[in-house]
Amino acid sequence: MLPVRPEVTRRTGNRKPRRSRGERLAPYILVAPAVLIIVGLRLYPLVLGVNFSFTGDGVLNGQPVGLDNYMTLFGDPLFRQAMRNVALLVLLLPVAVAIPGLLATFIYLRVPGHRFYRVVYFFPAVLSPVIVGAIFNLLLAYGGPFNGLLGAIGLGPVDWLGDRRVAMLTVVGVHVWATFGMALVVxxxxxxxLNSSLLDAARVDGASLVQEIWHVIIPGLARTIQFVFVTTMIGMLTAMFGLLFVMTSGGPEGSTYLPEYYIWIQQGQMNRPALASAASTVLFLVMLVVGLLQISVLRRSGRED
Known part of the structure; x- marks a missing residue:
């Protein structure tokens, strides 16, 4: 009997079994329905909307007008106010992320009553924006209970929804209260x-709570924080219509306009669908930039890890 050479055995043992054609096609078949849904219900309407933004409204309906809609858009004071409010949302984004992050930290550290707080913090997330807006309309009315409380301590009433200097901040604050429960879950x-042994080591070394959060928890949750940042920003750009409609209707003097509210006004009340499509395209580009920046940060973080 001839001896079998070791290298032959080694090659045979390392050779991967050949997959059949059906096994190779199985992953593509499984993802095909989801891809078709995304293409049919998302990408195709998006392409149609972008194309429609280069056509005219009214007597020019369907006729190519080039960049006229975009020039009209950025010449509209209401749309410029909406974009300034987007910049305000970006500035307030760290606060909107820090609130659920700190509350989740206290729950994780098992402060007394943490199970009760977990339920209470998530409860606003199940309420309809219309219900939330109606409730805060009553609470923040000029003669409402909140101003009554301020008057009792000598601070005087504030026109929370009628003063253009504070109306947008008020609506954003209500939105953060109503939605931070989902970020808390994330x-x-x-x-x-999170590696709990790192926290134990920090406590043994005498680290304070602030030091634990800054040097252990934040680095350990870097990817989670980045995810919450981008989802919170997208929520602010696309999920505040209900609150704006109920609480301020874009007022006072257009100070609480956001792109999505501007789009609804142009399409639903002004009957200018081409201009609304142009505004939708701008909003999509803003969200795309946010998403690309997030991907860039995630890749850089992955390389550093």
Whole structure:
């Protein structure tokens, strides 16, 4: 009997079994329905909307007008105010992320009553924006209970929804209160992946709570924080219509306009669908830039890890 050479055995053992054609096609078949849904219900309407933004409204309906809609758009004071409010949302974004992050930290550290707080913090997320807006319309009315409380301590009433200097901040604050429960859940999921031995080591070394958060928790939840940043920003850009409609209707003097509210006004009340499509395209580009920046940060973080 001839001896079998070791290298032949080694090559045979390392050779991967050939997959059949059906096995190779199976992943593509499984994802095909989702891809078709995305293409049919998302990408195709998006392309149609971008194309429609270069056509005219009214007597020029369907006729190519080039960049006229975009020139009209950026010449409109209401749209410029909406874009300034987008910049305000970007500035307030760290606060909107820090609030659920800190609350999730206290729940993770098991402060007294943490189970009760977990339920209470998430409860606003299940309420309709219309219900939330109606409730805060009553609470923040000029003669409402909140101003009554301020008057009792000598601070005087504030026109929370009628003063253009504070109306947008008020609506954003209500939106953060109504939606931070979902971010809280994401943070708690991130804490499940945090190495608790690092916190124990920090406590043994005498680290304070602030030092634990800054040097252990924040680096350990870097990817979770980045995810919450981008989802919170997208929510602010696309999920505040209900609150704006109920609480301020874009007022006072257009100070609470956001792109999505401007789009609804142009399409639903002014009957200018081409201009609304142009505004939708601009909003999409803003969201795309936010998404690309987030991907860039995630890749850089992955390389550093």
């Amino acid at each position: 943070f708690l999921a991130g804490f499940a992946t």
